[in-house]
Amino acid sequence: MTPLINLAAGQRSQEVTELAARIGWVVGLLLFIALLYWLMREGWKWRGLLQSDLPEPHAAPDALSEAKLSMTGRYHGSTTAGQWLDRIVAHGLGTRSRAELTLTDEGLAVVRPGARDFFVPADALRGARLDKGIAGKVLTEGGLLVITWQHGEKLIDSGFRSDRSAEHPAWVEALNHLNTTTEGAR
Structure with missing residues (x-):
């Protein structure tokens, strides 16, 4: 039975990745997500600028008749x-x-x-x-x-x-x- 105990004692788990590399990947991913969000927001603003020739919508009159x-x-x-x-x-x-x-x-x-x-x-x-x-x-x-x-x-x-x-x-x-x-x- 001792060979089995020695075999089990010899197995080790994989070394954990370096903390600095892991933090670098997380920061890079967060920056990428922020860039995508900023690009979507700029696209929304650009679309609004392209549609700026559309007149301002009407405001509701002060007095309206009875609702249908x-x-x-x-x-x-x-x-x-x-x-x-x-x-x-x-x-x-x-x-x-x-x-x-x-x-x-x-x-x-x-x-x-x-x-x-x-x-x-x-x-x-x-x-x-x-x-x-x-x-x-x-x-x-x-x-x-x-x-x-x-x-x-x-x-x-x-x-x-x-x-x-x-x-x-x-x-x-x-x-x-x-x-x-x-x-x-x-």
């Missing part, structure tokens, strides 16, 4: 209409947030706690549909309410998801009906 519909949920961002990956970041339109939507005869009021609110006049609304995705957010089919509106010379799609997704079809119907009634007035 209202909902709470999430605002997932805005894109160029028909191009679901071309995110618009100018004037805070790319910032995700909670949202309260209110549809009135004057238009659509979007109140976003922690982000810039905006208002879409009724004559700028172009329609609504149910979709499955917008830049940075993909859901099940019909899980996203996408509202198309005219802002300056640009058509914009804005994506919302209600806390109660069963509300989405009523919003699509109301916005499309409002669009057809305001088309005659244009």
Whole structure:
């Protein structure tokens, strides 16, 4: 039995890597991650600069008529209409947030706690549909309410998801009906 004891006593674990080399790799990795974060942030700022020709979104009027519909949920961002990956970041339109939507005869009021609110006049609304995705957010089919509106010379799609997704079809119907009634007035 002594040969087995000697054999077990002779095995040793691998020497631990030098501490300085390990610290160097960790610091290098952290610097690489910081560089990637900085590049993403610069890209976001550059996109905002390229979209600076987009006018400032409208502010909600002081007095709005009675709400036709209202909902709470999430605002997932805005894109160029028909191009679901071309995110618009100018004037805070790319910032995700909670949202309260209110549809009135004057238009659509979007109140976003922690982000810039905006208002879409009724004559700028172009329609609504149910979709499955917008830049940075993909859901099940019909899980996203996408509202198309005219802002300056640009058509914009804005994506919302209600806390109660069963509300989405009523919003699509109301916005499309409002669009057809305001088309005659244009």
